Amino acid sequence: MAASAQLVIGIDGGASNTVAVLADARTGATLGRGEGGPSNIQATGVESALRELNAAVVEAFKAAGRHREPVAAAALGLAGVDRAEGLEVIRGWADLVQLADKITIANDATLLFAAGTPEGWGLAVIAGTGSIAFTLDARGNDARAGGWGYLMGDEGSAFRIGLLGLRAACRAADNIGERTTLLPTYLKALGSDDPREFIPAVYRGKWDKAAIAALAPLVLTAATSGDATATAIFEQEARELALTAAGAVAAGGLSRENVPVALAGGLIRESEMFRNRFLHELRGCGVSPGPVGLVDDPVVGGVVLARRLLVQ
Template sequence: MVQQPAENCCPAETKPDRKPAQCQHTGQPASERHAAGSGTIRQCPRTTLSLATAGRIAAARKNSHRSTPQYPLRSLDFRGRSRRLPVSETPVMPDETLLLLGIDGGGTTTRALLAAAANPAQILATGFSGPSNQRAVGPLLAMQNLDAAVNAAFEQSGLPRCTVAAACLGLAGADRDSDRGVVLQWASEARLADHVRVVNDAVPLLSAGTGTGFGVALIAGTGSLAWGCNASGDSTRAGGWGWLMGDEGSAWAIGSAVLKAVVCAADGRGPLTALAPAVCEQLQISTASDLVARIYSAEIPRALIAELAPLAFTLAGAEDAVASSIISNAGRDLAVMARTVADRLKLPQQLPLAAAGAVLTQQPALLQAVVQHLSHDQRYCPVVTVVHNAAEGALRLAAELHQQNS
């Protein structure tokens, strides 16, 4: 595995000097294994950190009596009207106890990490809530879930919610100015932080996964996206077009392929597959002919379809040819995304690849398929880091934002 002597994609960022075989954001050794084909896959271990610092911060806060009054949070509902969101007081922390927030939000879950600015590697607390992708659930629910995740992080830390020094939010569906504007408006009204940065969810992933800040970030969860940055600071993306126009290789795409295989087998247009009885059992229907009523009457059919994806992995492991083909095709689609980004940015053969999303991180067969398709012609030899917690990358970017403005 070759260490890349590259510049950081953001000139103002501090380039960490870490051993390539270590987890870049914990300093702990990263387990390393080789996938089938060329390429290396590293697992960044999940970190469990002490909350002792939280006690010291809580003690320091006893001398602080500054606070701001309650205020109404407003956000757009599904019809574009302004509506109130529940909020609580946001006291201002004394300088010696400044805090940071790193938030990762997608189509299923939002995670918020809280840390002290003096020691951002020491995670004080983690808060979870529902999806915060505006394109998936709408701006109102997305902002409510962001607020809930922040509240949950402060609750776990034992600290009253306050305005932090800096916050970075890596959010799915935040590529456009209009989407970022909604988040920034909420952050301003919520007095979230003195300095706020909103980016798409791939940017913190690359920071957490490669350490250098350049390479390709590949996400496959409810949706899919490839985003990259080179040493000159140029960036580009592929995918991320949503479930109607894209999301290849995602849980939804795999689940949709499962359904198509089942109905083709039922018609005699495709081979028989063990996916058919497995799908009927999971959806609690008798035959494939019941699929129309079950799928089209579902309140959120996209989520229902995405939940079928694990069946493909299970039966591919049992050597079902149709299921194996679905997984291989999903890996190829994701590899095409990553290759397109790498080609545009002229990235090196030893390609830093940060992988995230529930499908890529929980299904090794898919990641191995991606590596195989990427390296089949020797154009790239991906060096893969599996990132289980992209919010750590957002927290790192929040720390850099704080340093830039200190």
């Protein structure tokens, strides 16, 4: 076999970072792993997204100790490519850099089905900085709900929970509503004893979207300790994420019984409490989850999909 025919690449690109894995086409074994910054073309712009995609591929080859060359197949799961123009932009880049002989490009959730469900179909839910739910049936038909971004949606995401906690802290600072430990907790995180310092932190960029999302564990910890305000936020957002997931199931026409579920994103993977509450609320929405897979590394699904291209 030519060198390129021995290799495949899986790429997972989202709002936080981009990961590329160079793997052996025969075995799927990882040969090199590279990382770049965000590659969601809707959030960061085309130029920046393509630069980070390229950087991740370059680093994967470097980590494998190989010169960059076209590979046999590549599977890209990228946030922000649901519209036709997004797909064309990425395909144009892949052709320009001669990424692979065979290529598939889809939303990053497609990687979750390959990596987190027994037969490659079911319900995939991402709850990290943002949130979205997808379904894929056994015939390859897909549907989605959520994914509207932090201004219009992202219910059940780390950003949403962190933001609602911040709002609650501000109201508490004004002596409005219930007292909550979120006020002193957020002030400690900021390194200040003045609630008015929240204003420059947020509006001048110290607490950007990622930083606010990173505050979500503080809300969950406060809920665990019995804080009523934090508990209400936690329960509300788990419910909202379940509603989003149930909406995707309805849109995709999947059976509501014994649905395989793949879960990804730092919030839902790392917080067992939030994950269990979400699954409880999902049942309350009339969707009975079957096997539940936690996807620690979605890019593994990219390697699986790339290898499948070689036998099609």
